[in-house]
Amino acid sequence: MISPDIIQKAHQRIRPYIRRTPVMLSDGDFCNHDTPVSLKLELFQHTGSFKPRGAFNNLLSRTVPEAGVTAASGGNHGAAVAFAAARLGHKARIFVPEVSSAAKQAKIRNAGAELVVAGAHYADALALCEAYQQESGALAVHAYDAAETIAGQGTVAVEWLDQAGPLDTLLVAVGGGGLISGILAACGNQCQVVAVEPEGSACLSRAMAAGKPVNVENNSVAIDSLGAKSIGCLPYQICRDLLSASVTVPDAAIIAAQKAIWNKFQIVTEAGGATALAALMHGTYCPKPGERVGVLLCGANADLQHLL
Incomplete structure (x- = not known):
């Protein structure tokens, strides 16, 4: 616990x-x-x-590979991971569903992360993120279950x-x-x-x-x-x-x-x-x-x- x-x-x-x-x-x-x-x-x-609290704790307490970090998000977690990655000098790819708001998508892009908008719901974005993590070896930062x-x-x-x-x-x-x-x-x-x-x-x-x-x-x-x-x-x-x-x-x-x-x-x-x-x-x-x-x-x- x-x-x-x-x-x-x-x-x-x-x-x-x-x-x-x-x-x-x-x-x-x-x-x-x-x-x-x-x-x-x-x-x-x-x-x-x-969300930056959890994002920074992940990136500061785990080893980030050369492939960088990835996350699936409704928007806020993705913006936080993108912000933390940029602050700490890592590249990031963030997956969000189509229901994610334009304001949140803009924050992810403005932080310098690669943004992928796909899928109807968070679960769809998470599946795409998990597939990318397996392929690339990037560090996956889960939005809540970690x-x-x-x-x-x-x-x-x-x-x-x-x-x-x-x-x-x-x-x-x-x-x-x-x-x-x-x-x-x-x-x-x-x-x-x-x-x-x-x-x-x-x-x-x-x-x-x-x-x-x-x-x-x-x-x-x-x-x-x-x-x-x-x-x-x-x-x-x-x-x-x-x-x-x-x-x-x-x-x-x-x-x-x-x-x-x-x-x-x-x-x-x-x-x-x-x-x-x-x-x-x-x-x-x-x-x-x-x-x-x-x-x-x-x-x-x-x-x-x-x-x-």
Whole structure:
């Protein structure tokens, strides 16, 4: 298992390469909550999401061959791997599905990586990436189902709890499970962690009900960041043992949360980045009186014409 000590070591390893993103207290009225909510603004991380944490931890703790690195992604992970590879002097080939947003594809290209857009869904891009890795010998950096990725993503919790002080509950959006499993491993018993998924893309909820990872259909506005077909095997094991609760939210609530963040703070979030907040605003997660709640805003890579 991935211990808090492993995540602390990952944090020390990647600190020179990542941003220490800010935490902001929002008044409770914003979320129909009686106390201020701690918002971790991880959408201000390099490339606009939490993903560089896992990308840098992979590239700094593993041997990168001459063939460079490769990754499959809905967009954010690919942008992060491309950014980390460029920073560390490696070439990269990134595979994304056709549902990947233009904003995310542009970030991958701008980082200097070779971009391959193919397949209808993330699973299709992953199959192409795996074939390329076998052919080329490049280092494959998995978006969520790898210990190095999970440990890197867990460093966001190390920062957050240091900045915000004691919190009772953290709300975290879930795609393939790398972020929430890293946060669970980092937090231990310091607070409860609640998983939030779109109703149309809920691979963790389905896995918890089935007692194992299962394939799901994906149909959500957040599909380009929370569109994994199945929860990762390692994230599932960590969530099975440590997760406090799992909830789902409708697309309408996600869109409302995106617009609320813009209207109140003039901060742009992508749909996946606003999903955790949607659980509070929609009433899917109802805190107890005085409960100290933290919400992770994890991604900013939205196509603005769909938001404003």
